[in-house]
Amino acid sequence: xxxxxxxxxxxxxxxxxxxxxxxxxxxxxxxxxxxxxxxxxxxxxxxxxxxxxxxxxxxxxxxxxxxxxxxxxxxxxxxxxxxxxxxxxxxxxxxxxxxxxxxxxxxxxxxxxxxxxxxxxxxxxxxxxxxxxxxxxxxxxxxxxxxxxxxxxxxxxxxxxxxxxxxxxxxxxxxxxxxxxxxxxxxxxxxxxxxxxxxxxxxxxxxxxxxxxxxxxxxxxxxxxxxxxxxxxxxxxxxxxxxxxxxxxxxxxxxxxxxxxxxxxxxxxxxxxxxxxxxxxxxxxxxxxxxxxxxxxxxxxxxxxxxxxxxxxxxxxxxxxxxxxxxxxxxxxxxxxxxxxxxxxxxxxxxxxxxxxxxxxxxxxxxxxxxxxxxxxxxxxxxxxxxxxxxxxxxxxxxxxxxxxxxxxxxxxxxxxxxxxxxxxxxxxxxxxxxxxxxxxxxxxxxxxxxxxxxxxxxxxxxxxxxxxxx
Amino acid sequence: xxxxxxxxxxxxxxxxxxxxxxxxxxxxxxxxxxxxxxxxxxxxxxxxxxxxxxxxxxxxxxxxxxxxxxxxxxxxxxxxxxxxxxxxxxxxxxxxxxxxxxxxxxxxxxxxxxxxxxxxxxxxxxxxxxxxxxxxxxxxxxxxxxxxxxxxxxxxxxxxxxxxxxxxxxxxxxxxxxx
Numbered sequence: 001x002x003x004x005x006x007x008x009x010x011x012x013x014x015x016x017x018x019x020x021x022x023x024x025x026x027x028x029x030x031x032x033x034x035x036x037x038x039x040x041x042x043x044x045x046x047x048x049x050x051x052x053x054x055x056x057x058x059x060x061x062x063x064x065x066x067x068x069x070x071x072x073x074x075x076x077x078x079x080x081x082x083x084x085x086x087x088x089x090x091x092x093x094x095x096x097x098x099x100x101x102x103x104x105x106x107x108x109x110x111x112x113x114x115x116x117x118x119x120x121x122x123x124x125x126x127x128x129x130x131x132x133x134x135x136x137x138x139x140x141x142x143x144x145x146x147x148x149x150x151x152x153x154x155x156x157x158x159x160x161x162x163x164x165x166x167x168x169x170x171x172x173x174x175x176x177x178x179x180x181x182x183x184x185x186x187x188x189x190x191x192x193x194x195x196x197x198x199x200x201x202x203x204x205x206x207x208x209x210x211x212x213x214x215x216x217x218x219x220x221x222x223x224x225x226x227x228x229x230x231x232x233x234x235x236x237x238x239x240x241x242x243x244x245x246x247x248x249x250x251x252x253x254x255x256x257x258x259x260x261x262x263x264x265x266x267x268x269x270x271x272x273x274x275x276x277x278x279x280x281x282x283x284x285x286x287x288x289x290x291x292x293x294x295x296x297x298x299x300x301x302x303x304x305x306x307x308x309x310x311x312x313x314x315x316x317x318x319x320x321x322x323x324x325x326x327x328x329x330x331x332x333x334x335x336x337x338x339x340x341x342x343x344x345x346x347x348x349x350x351x352x353x354x355x356x357x358x359x360x361x362x363x364x365x366x367x368x369x370x371x372x373x374x375x376x377x378x379x380x381x382x383x384x385x386x387x388x389x390x391x392x393x394x395x396x397x398x399x400x401x402x403x404x405x406x407x408x409x410x411x412x413x414x415x416x417x418x419x420x421x422x423x424x425x426x427x428x429x430x431x432x433x434x435x436x437x438x439x440x441x442x443x444x445x446x447x448x449x450x451x452x453x454x455x456x457x458x459x460x461x462x463x464x465x466x467x468x469x470x471x
Numbered sequence: 472x473x474x475x476x477x478x479x480x481x482x483x484x485x486x487x488x489x490x491x492x493x494x495x496x497x498x499x500x501x502x503x504x505x506x507x508x509x510x511x512x513x514x515x516x517x518x519x520x521x522x523x524x525x526x527x528x529x530x531x532x533x534x535x536x537x538x539x540x541x542x543x544x545x546x547x548x549x550x551x552x553x554x555x556x557x558x559x560x561x562x563x564x565x566x567x568x569x570x571x572x573x574x575x576x577x578x579x580x581x582x583x584x585x586x587x588x589x590x591x592x593x594x595x596x597x598x599x600x601x602x603x604x605x606x607x608x609x610x611x612x613x614x615x616x617x618x619x620x621x622x623x624x625x626x627x628x629x630x631x632x633x634x635x636x637x638x639x640x641x642x643x644x645x646x647x648x649x650x
Binding site: 174177178180181182196199201202210290291292293294295296297310311315389448449450451 | 507508540543559560561563564565566567568569579580581582583595596598620
């Protein structure tokens with residue numbers, strides 16, 4: 001052996017195959033190898049070799065971005081499985097889900113994991129957006145990444161929305177009907193938009209096929225590409241945002257310090273989703289019946305805020321002006337002019353935190369009061385009976401609320417002298433709280449005929465039981 | 472001079488390439504949109520199949536509402552004997568409105584909009600009357616063109632088709648007169 005100097009060590013076939021795949025240590029033994037594994041292994045090379053010690057704290061991010069990634073992974077795996085069973089046509093769709101749940105091994109579990117992951121993804125993405133906002137992680141190099149994040153949120157909503165129709169039960173059919181009809185209130189482009197969403201003059205086979213195609217091809221590819229872009233830009237901006245330090249920050253190696261924490265969060269999340277999916281099933285009601293609308297008929301929960309708006313404001317404002325204004329404001333957040341704002345500090349400062357909490361409490365009190373007042377006091381008959389509806393329930397209330405918000409902002413400015421960042425944050429908290437209240441009102445407190453009620457045993461679950469009992 | 476010409480040529484070629492790239496991108500979206508866009512032929516098929524023969528005039532009592540689920544409309548006969556075909560889709564958010572015999576109105580289950588027998592709005596949130604389909608009466612037979620939805624802003628008497636008065640075909644007037 002020693003006589004052949006070119007081959008210092010002869011390996012067996014299996015060992016040489018192993019070494020051809022993993023050209024270095026897989027489990028690092030010392031500090032040098034810990035940095036090396038990050039560089040030489042494809043799954044890890046997206047990550048830095050070292051991270052600031054301050055970035056390890058869980059309360060820095062609550063792992064929300066990573067959780068979104070894990071959920072996207074779960075959705076991809078379960079989604080691919082579902083594609084093998086699902087049939088995208090009005091005649092077969094509902095039946096194929098029954099087949100999935102009754103005849104396919106773990107079919108119901110896979111569908112439940114897909115369902116819960118999709119719903120959690122909306123929640124986690126929104127929480128991630130709030131975290132990024134409240135830790136000021138949208139300045140400087142991170143400016144454009146905020147915009148990419150918003151596009152990702154749009155992608156997540158598009159995925160959820162197109163997936164919502166696929167079971168083709170009463171719930172999904174009428175939810176999409178309502179959303180498509182809401183689109184028709186957009187000025188000028190409305191009817192065209194409605195036809196585009198429906199793929200025809202009404203919801204039918206072409207709607208289902210279009211939604212299926214978008215759900216299984218366009219939106220996942222869109223999300224995957226943007227997730228890569230989003231992560232890459234976080235890396236370029238120096239990792240997660242951390243509070244400014246004097247001198248050089250303490251750095252620790254990525255493996256195992258951050259990696260193990262991330263793996264723990266990811267595995268915990270997967271375990272949680274699996275556990276929930278074992279005990280709580282995704283709803284599947286009676287097959288879609290275009291001749292009978294359920295009462296009440298509601299949009300998917302993440303769009304209920306808009307449907308609730310439609311109950312209070314003229315359609316032009318609730319479907320077009322207000323959402324457009326909110327979207328523009330969201331996109332502009334990183335481009336507003338701020339004083340030098342600290343990044344990586346929750347709520348900017350102690351004053352910022354106090355103002356934010358105050359705004360949240362204020363919103364939680366005032367928004368329900370306004371909803372109830374609009375329902376019972378400013379009814380259409382008693383409030384300005386002669387005026388046109390666009391004036392009575394459009395321009396006037398919107399102008400009034402805008403003025404009230406401005407007055408509040410002015411009063412806060414006089415009283416607390418906040419910085420621009422703290423002021424923006426306070427208004428942001430107020431608006432987000434108000435929208436959350438509207439969403440919760442729509443989801444939980446709207447009963448028959450969309451009248452305000454206390455949440456009772458949901459009629460939707462009764463419908464599910466009927467469908468289950470059919471066979 | 473030659474260098475200047477070269478620079479001009481190069482910037483021209485660069486602009487040309489950029490322009491062509493934009494055109495190609497546009498074409499890509501154009502082709503993609505053609506796949507997603509509602510196809511005309513589907514609608515035309517709808518229209519051919521859309522003509523529904525409701526039946527002889529006298530089978531419909533005055534002040535009655537008859538549902539035609541296959542055509543997604545209600546055939547209404549008003550007290551003056553005229554006919555209206557109302558789309559069953561609520562003009563607010565697209566729910567299907569059932570006819571409530573006791574209340575003598577259409578009441579939407581989704582948001583409680585209500586419409587009278589002529590489809591005119593009685594209660595919000597709906598702002599427009601129920602959509603119409605064209606009603607034809609040929610030789611005393613009521614036919615409804617359920618392929619083409621007609622939107623309207625208000626109810627006007629011209630929307631009503633009367634058995635004797637309005638004829639759209641060259642056919643001779645129906646022998647019977649219905650009151």
